[in-house]
Amino acid sequence: MLLIGMFDSPFVRRVAVTMKLLGIPFDHGNWSVGRDFERIREFNPLGRVPTLVTDTNERLFESSAILDYVDELVGPDRAFLPAAGAERRQALNLMAMATGAAEKGVLQVYEGVFRPAEKRHEPWLQRLRMQMNGSLAAIDRHLGGRGTQWLVGKRMTQADITAVCAFTFLNDTLRVAADPVMFASLAALAARCEAMPAFQETRTPFFVPTSAGA
Numbered sequence: 001m002l003l004i005g006m007f008d009s010p011f012v013r014r015v016a017v018t019m020k021l022l023g024i025p026f027d028h029g030n031w032s033v034g035r036d037f038e039r040i041r042e043f044n045p046l047g048r049v050p051t052l053v054t055d056t057n058e059r060l061f062e063s064s065a066i067l068d069y070v071d072e073l074v075g076p077d078r079a080f081l082p083a084a085g086a087e088r089r090q091a092l093n094l095m096a097m098a099t100g101a102a103e104k105g106v107l108q109v110y111e112g113v114f115r116p117a118e119k120r121h122e123p124w125l126q127r128l129r130m131q132m133n134g135s136l137a138a139i140d141r142h143l144g145g146r147g148t149q150w151l152v153g154k155r156m157t158q159a160d161i162t163a164v165c166a167f168t169f170l171n172d173t174l175r176v177a178a179d180p181v182m183f184a185s186l187a188a189l190a191a192r193c194e195a196m197p198a199f200q201e202t203r204t205p206f207f208v209p210t211s212a213g214a
């Protein structure tokens, strides 16, 4: 299988971490959405990552669709998304908040990279920060004082993987954990997960794109 996209993307990284945790081997297309845009478009008409090319040459787009496929490959006992019921709904909600926060972070980063300073609109940036912080705070509250536990149920789920990938990305790019009190539980969960081999092997410092398409 070929996983296309750099690990500095939280969306690519959550797929890579999941596949590593599940022991699913893959080749890594470490291609940049700037520099390698045309190459990526040969596999995904939207030019987006992650994109997965399966062993049967299917092309899958969107990290959630790829994770759904990976869970199906390993079967319900090992799948990282709970199969049904309240735990599944909780995990999906937490994942939506985490990916939503990451998207708001990406927009803030792109605003700084692609838009000339005189064209930046502070109220828009404030709105993005409020949405990002609101989501992270809700995940943090959900975790509460359970710094040694998982977000849903008694084992690691896709909610933990996704929340940690989003949080690390937002901390690398926007320093969201600069205040040690804000998001303290989430920071503790991230520290615990980031020490695991699957996370360490996919830890890449954020590569700032340039408008020239790095």
Ligand SMILES: N[C@@H](CCC(=O)N[C@@H](CS)C(=O)NCC(=O)O)C(=O)O
Binding pocket: 009, 010, 011, 033, 047, 048, 049, 050, 061, 062, 063, 064, 099, 106
């Ligand atoms: N909802 C998508 C988001 C993926 C995404 O935003 N990928 C970014 C990299 S972090 C990308 O490919 N950006 C290039 C572009 O969309 O032009 C997913 O979960 O896969």
